[in-house]
Amino acid sequence: xxxxxxxxxxxxxxxxxxxxxxxxxxxxxxxxxxxxxxxxxxxxxxxxxxxxxxxxxxxxxxxxxxxxxxxxxxxxxxxxxxxxxxxxxxxxxxxxxxxxxxxxxxxxxxxxxxxxxxxxxxxxxxxxxxxxxxxxxxxxxxxxxxxxxxxxxxxxxxxxxxxxxxxxxxxxxxxxxxxxxxxxxxxxxxxxxx
Numbered sequence: 001x002x003x004x005x006x007x008x009x010x011x012x013x014x015x016x017x018x019x020x021x022x023x024x025x026x027x028x029x030x031x032x033x034x035x036x037x038x039x040x041x042x043x044x045x046x047x048x049x050x051x052x053x054x055x056x057x058x059x060x061x062x063x064x065x066x067x068x069x070x071x072x073x074x075x076x077x078x079x080x081x082x083x084x085x086x087x088x089x090x091x092x093x094x095x096x097x098x099x100x101x102x103x104x105x106x107x108x109x110x111x112x113x114x115x116x117x118x119x120x121x122x123x124x125x126x127x128x129x130x131x132x133x134x135x136x137x138x139x140x141x142x143x144x145x146x147x148x149x150x151x152x153x154x155x156x157x158x159x160x161x162x163x164x165x166x167x168x169x170x171x172x173x174x175x176x177x178x179x180x181x182x183x184x185x186x187x188x189x190x191x192x193x194x
Contacts (some may be wrong), residue, residue: 009066015180016027018031019029024052024140024154025052025053025055025056026052026053026108026178027177027178028139028175028177028178028186028188029106029108029137029138029139030056031177032137032188033056033057033060035055036062037131038103039060039061039062039063040062040063040064040129041064041103041104042064042066042100042101042102042103042104043057043062043064043065043066043096043102043103043104043105043106043177044066044067044068044100044102044104044105044106044129045066045067045068045097045105045106045108046068046095046098046105046106046107046110046126047063047068047069047095047108047109047110047113047114048067048069048074048075048078048106048108048110049069049071049074049109050077050078050081051067051069051074051078051082051131053058053065053106053108053179054067054078054085055078055081055082056161058082058084058085059082062097064088064089065089066084066089066091066100066102067090067091067120068091068093068095068098069091069092070092070093070094070095072092075090075092078090083132095110095125096118096121096125097154098129099129100129101129101130101131102129102130102131102134103130103131103134103135104135104136104137105112105126105129105135105136105137105138106137106138107126107136107137107138107140107189108138108139109139109141110122111140112140112141112151112152112154113151113152114152115152116145116152120191121169123162123163123165123166124166126166127166127167127193127194130193131193132193133192133193134192134193135170135190135191135192135193136167136189136190136191136192136193137189137190137191138157138188139175139186139187139188139189140154140159140186140187140189141153141154141185141186141187142154142155142156142174142185142187151162154173156187158170159172159187160188164187166192166193166194167191167192167193167194168191168192168193168194169191170192171188171189171190171191172187172188172189172191173187173188174187174188175188176188176189
């Protein structure tokens with residue numbers, strides 16, 4: 001079964017095969033969010049899973065946060081955990097068919113979970129969803145790309161090659177404040193749409 005299938009991900013959630021899930025917001029993203037001042041900025045979190053980042057932003061009075069997830073179990077869990085989050089900002093849909101315009105897109109384990117052959121499509125799609133000068137910010141894994149996944153891994157060299165077509169690479173550096181499970185295995189990125 002392919003990792004770009006909703007059934008694949010529903011099975012992962014239903015069997016608690018969710019090793020990527022830290023049970024809380026990722027520390028590098030929390031630190032970054034704490035620097036943001038515009039509470040009305042439009043923010044998209046694709047492949048949001050249990051959406052800890054969305055909950056954090058919501059509880060810190062960001063009013064225009066949207067999540068995209070095509071697997072039903074984490075959407076249901078998120079609605080239970082964060083009942084005041086606007087229902088119209090929760091989109092159960094395939095990210096690659098989603099439409100909208102955003103100031104920020106938050107990357108948190110989604111890129112490395114999609115099949116590698118769709119990575120350029122991801123780059124194009126995120127760029128298309130961002131406003132002029134919009135930014136893609138978040139985390140990308142730093143371990144060898146494999147055929148077996150998700151996660152599939154990737155390297156700094158690959159990310160530069162793929163993203164530089166559509167983005168100014170403002171930041172691509174090793175995380176110093178990763179969750180203990182991910183120490184030494186993550187890059188923090190901040191890319192601005194060209």
